[in-house]
Amino acid sequence: MMVNPADSTLPGALADATERALREAEIRLPQDVLAALTRAASAERNEIARQEFANILENIALAEERQVPICQDTGVPVIYLTLPPDVPFSPALFEGVREGVRRATATIPLRPNVVDPLTRENTGDNTGPGMPAIHIMPGDRLTVTVLPKGAGSENVSRIGMLLPSQAGEIKRFVAETILIAGGRPCPPVILGVGIGGTFDMAAALAKEALLLPVDTMDDYEQELCDAANALGIGPMGLGGDTTALSVKVKRAGCHTASLPVAVNVQCWACRRATVEVER
């Protein structure tokens, strides 16, 4: 049997890349998110909302200057790997990512957020059974993308099994999600919307939609975004023009008798970063 010499170094290289990606994501927002924030800040007319935006932009600058996380809720790590054909799908991949998360937790540092769901006992290093969530897709290069997800916005995310005749109700479902959420998810938010698939796939699509660039929207996404912003909830629920910075939609085929719709709510700190694994 052929042994790939890269196998023994792979977990270490993947751990390094995961740690680097988490550091980048936690400290510095992606350009597309910054662009969306800056544009919304200059368009905002509500005085309290303008102050909220000023605080947000000052916070982003201070995080970079002090090299500290943008938010103290450093989230739970959600990880996406792309796997080129020559890298085997193996437990080493999972161990490498988990080690990277442990290191990042100690060095950046991150708040240990992962607990047992029932006893609430904290593992101390942001790993646990099934955590970090690791999603693997085929690709040309071996890359690790991190999407640290805070709880304030995750907790107000929703899924609805609409009727096939209710495509027109999707906009209502999205706006209703924002209405129920109010100030709790730290608006201005970004909404990842998954439409179609199955119950679980809709939620996965909604989360993947948060990886898409947020500084552009197609007409449908803009329509959903306008419906959310019409509510006037504003930054932090204190009122204003901007409740949603952007809406991103991902779709999948679904059963002729189903219309699953998931809305994954993301706070303004839409933290993500991609690093290619050196090997």
Place this chain on the structure above:
Amino acid sequence: MTDLVTPLGDEVLALRAGDTVTLSGTIYTARDEAHLRMMEEGIPFDPAGAAVYHCGPVVQGDRLVVAGPTTSARMNTLTGFLIDAGVRALIGKGGMGPEVVEQLRGRAVYLALTGGCAALAAARMSLKGVYFEDLGMAEAVWVIEADRLPLTVGIDAHGGDLFEVVRGKAKTQFHQQFNSKQDTVS
């Protein structure tokens, strides 16, 4: 702009929802677990005139790395004993429920700090001590010295609740937008 300094007194009664203030002096962090512990074992600090901050910071050694506000509504049913004991200000994000608005009446205020602004908050804070450290970093009660935290009065001591005003308008707009009846939102 009013500059508040802890321990707080009747000056908080003059504030109105929507006012901007700064707050300086000692504040105490508390989240869900700390509230439960305090209800069981008592409040480990002097609550008279105190400000309680809904926050689970990132701490490294004796360094407060980042310390933004957490979602206050999780503490809706856990807050009354603090106000009864003399706490004059709650600091957090997202606002609180109607039971807390009533508990604050004539006694204390809710101050909103911009959610996610953890680096900004930490730049105006230093760490002084800790209670209940066994609860873990996020849930322990951290004693913090604050220097001019920028805040908005979210709920005043007269029943004024900016979050509720915004929510009410949003609800009306929602039903106009979708031609639906007022009772169809969960």
